[in-house]
Amino acid sequence: MIEKETCRSVGEIVKTHGIQGEMTLRLFDGLTIDCIDEEFLFLDIDGGLVPFLLEEAREKNQNDVLIKLEGLSDEKKAARYINSPVYVPGVEEEESEPEQFSTYQLIGYQAYDVTMGELGEITGIMDISKNPLFEVKKGEKELLIPITDDFIQGMDDKKREILFDLPEGLIDMD
Numbered sequence: 798m799i800e801k802e803t804c805r806s807v808g809e810i811v812k813t814h815g816i817q818g819e820m821t822l823r824l825f826d827g828l829t830i831d832c833i834d835e836e837f838l839f840l841d842i843d844g845g846l847v848p849f850l851l852e853e854a855r856e857k858n859q860n861d862v863l864i865k866l867e868g869l870s871d872e873k874k875a876a877r878y879i880n881s882p883v884y885v886p887g888v889e890e891e892e893s894e895p896e897q898f899s900t901y902q903l904i905g906y907q908a909y910d911v912t913m914g915e916l917g918e919i920t921g922i923m924d925i926s927k928n929p930l931f932e933v934k935k936g937e938k939e940l941l942i943p944i945t946d947d948f949i950q951g952m953d954d955k956k957r958e959i960l961f962d963l964p965e966g967l968i969d970m971d
Contacts, residue, residue: 816871
């Protein structure tokens with residue numbers, strides 16, 4: 798089984814495209830179609846990486862790539878993988894210029910609050926214009942946390958954790 802630590806997160810499946818099982822892969826800022834020049838893509842499904850043979854990839858626009866994965870022959874099969882993070886083999890090499898950061902890279906991180914403790918896992922980003930939100934899931938509960946530097950206390954990339962200092966009353970854990 799391949800581990801996330803040995804892979805590079807490149808984006809997320811955001812929607813289906815057409816009726817033949819194609820999907821739109823939204824790449825993280827600064828990445829291009831060249832980053833998915835691999836035989837297999839790995840989708841994060843229930844916390845584990847599942848390999849899919851990449852049949853076809855073509856650029857849709859600057860941030861989106863249309864992909865066709867083996868075994869996904871219709872829109873219904875492909876729709877099950879919407880919001881799935883996508884990984885490729887190999888870790889990111891150190892670059893001499895500063896790395897472009899995207900909040901989508903935080904999908905899969907465990908979220909904590911300085912007062913309430915563990916909040917759950919960041920499972921997605923709700924990309925609302927001028928008010929993007931982290932989607933955090935703990936058990937059956939889903940929390941929405943505004944994405945703002947004011948609430949982020951710190952991050953640990955090795956542990957894949959993010960610490961928030963949320964205002965009282967912003968979220969209700971009951």
